[in-house]
Amino acid sequence: MxxxxxxxxxxxxxxxxxxxxxxxxxxxxxxxxxxxxxxxxxxxxxxxxxxxxxxxxxxxxxxxxxxxxxxxxxxxxxxxxxxxxxxxxxxxxxxxxxxxxxxxxxxxxxxxxxxxxxxxxxxxxxxxxxxxxxxxxxxxxxxxxxxxxxxxxxxxxxxxxxxxxxxxxxxxxxxxxxxxxxxxxxxxxxxxxxxxxxxxxxxxxxxxxxxxxxxxxxxxxxxxxxxxxxxxVFFKELPLVGKSWTFLAGVLGFVLGTTLLIFTAVKCPAWYHYLISYRHRRLEENDSEMFEQEFSADMSPSPSISGTSSEEPIVVFEKVHACRDEEDGFIEDKYIDIYVNEER
Incomplete structure (x- = not known):
């Protein structure tokens, strides 16, 4: 017990x-x-x-x-x-x-x-x-x-x-x-x-x-x-519309458009100068006859100078080549050289 x-x-x-x-x-x-x-x-x-x-x-x-x-x-x-x-x-x-x-x-x-x-x-x-x-x-x-x-x-x-x-x-x-x-x-x-x-x-x-x-x-x-x-700054000024696809597409379009405008502004002057820098063309058949007449007039003998013999005429063509150092701004064309060789 x-x-x-x-x-x-x-x-x-x-x-x-x-x-x-x-x-x-x-x-x-x-x-x-x-x-x-x-x-x-x-x-x-x-x-x-x-x-x-x-x-x-x-x-x-x-x-x-x-x-x-x-x-x-x-x-x-x-x-x-x-x-x-x-x-x-x-x-x-x-x-x-x-x-x-x-x-x-x-x-x-x-x-x-x-x-x-x-x-x-x-x-x-x-x-x-x-x-x-x-x-x-x-x-x-x-x-x-x-x-x-x-x-x-x-x-x-x-x-x-x-x-x-x-x-x-x-x-x-x-x-x-x-x-x-x-x-x-x-x-x-x-x-x-x-x-x-x-x-x-x-x-x-x-x-x-x-x-x-x-x-x-x-x-x-x-x-x-x-x-x-x-x-x-431009992000601060945008309305607070949330992260929607429309908003993102708008921002992307804005960036691409701005980039395209800047690229065009930079490249256009270069294209313009390239286009205006070339003005040459081939002479047509009619142009060559007209040029021949003008060149013959330039090749006519000049008046004799006192004290010199008439057998030694002074040719304008030779005087032009004597002053070759002074550039006249024109580019020599191959058709002129061919014509002079034929005359000689």
Missing amino acids: KLSAITFLWYLIVVILLFQQVACEESAKNLSNISLNLFQNVTKLSLKSNKITLEDHDKEILGRFINLTELYLNDNNITVLNNNSFYNLKNLITLDISNNCISTVHKAAFAGLNQLSVLNLSYNMIVQLDSDTFTSLESLRVLNLQYNFLKYFHIKSSFKLIKIVLAGNPWICSCDLLDLQIWLTTSNVTLENESNTTCTLPNMEKISIKMAAIQPADSLASIPHEDYSSFP
């Missing part, structure tokens, strides 16, 4: 231990890795203010704490959240990874956390988040993303939250932020610190993320203001 009572008490103690919270405090111990000597039935594990990087070795150890409901990894040296970083923590409800150096969050980083309700990613260096990063978190109710480097965040309308914190990010008022704005205004979510949750307009003015006038067809609005000045 005594043995049965002792056995009953022992089982009662085990049941109580199983259902009560078992906390393990490993904070501020300068740990680089998660220790293997921890009690694996722990339900609350605090590893904050250490030097843990959450590499493959740490992920393997974490997977052994199947009863964890709360995990605190804030103030560590985590830089990347790889896929399946918490793959075996099916009972985890609260996860705090704030105040790290996280810049990259892979798409399936939180896979398997079906019971997760509170996720804190604040005070990190996250630049971009995939729209499907939180899809598997069906029980998520509180998401803290404040003070990261997010400029936009695509979110699906089916995402159910009670509270979200987005302040302290450099949001850009562009069409990339439109679905988040619609979700914030149409859902029942509470935007904490709403007055400080602002986005930046192209003129560098800050406005509430819920009040910004964002146009769905504003195709160039997603370009950061500091990069917009690098676009050519």
Whole structure:
């Protein structure tokens, strides 16, 4: 009888231990890795203010704490959240990874956390988040993303939250932020610190993320203001009509037309000078007789000069050749040479 009572008490103690919270405090111990000597039935594990990087070795150890409901990894040296970083923590409800150096969050980083309700990613260096990063978190109710480097965040309308914190990010008022704005205004979510949750307009003015006038067809609005000045002037003056085939065809036609005009303007003077530089033609039969008469008149002897013999007439033809150094602008024709040879 005594043995049965002792056995009953022992089982009662085990049941109580199983259902009560078992906390393990490993904070501020300068740990680089998660220790293997921890009690694996722990339900609350605090590893904050250490030097843990959450590499493959740490992920393997974490997977052994199947009863964890709360995990605190804030103030560590985590830089990347790889896929399946918490793959075996099916009972985890609260996860705090704030105040790290996280810049990259892979798409399936939180896979398997079906019971997760509170996720804190604040005070990190996250630049971009995939729209499907939180899809598997069906029980998520509180998401803290404040003070990261997010400029936009695509979110699906089916995402159910009670509270979200987005302040302290450099949001850009562009069409990339439109679905988040619609979700914030149409859902029942509470935007904490709403007055400080602002986005930046192209003129560098800050406005509430819920009040910004964002146009769905504003195709160039997603370009950061500091990069917009690098676009050519004619692109700035074009209407914002989107990336349609008509718009692309118009731009292509404009470029080809301009190129053709420039090519024509450069090449036309060369063709013109080539055409007017050649004026020669073959002498026709009638032209040769007329030229013979004119040449005979030129070959008539000139009056004799006093003091010279009449036997030595001065021929104009010879005088012309004596002054050959002076160019008269005419080109010698082969028909003239033939005629002179025949006369001689």
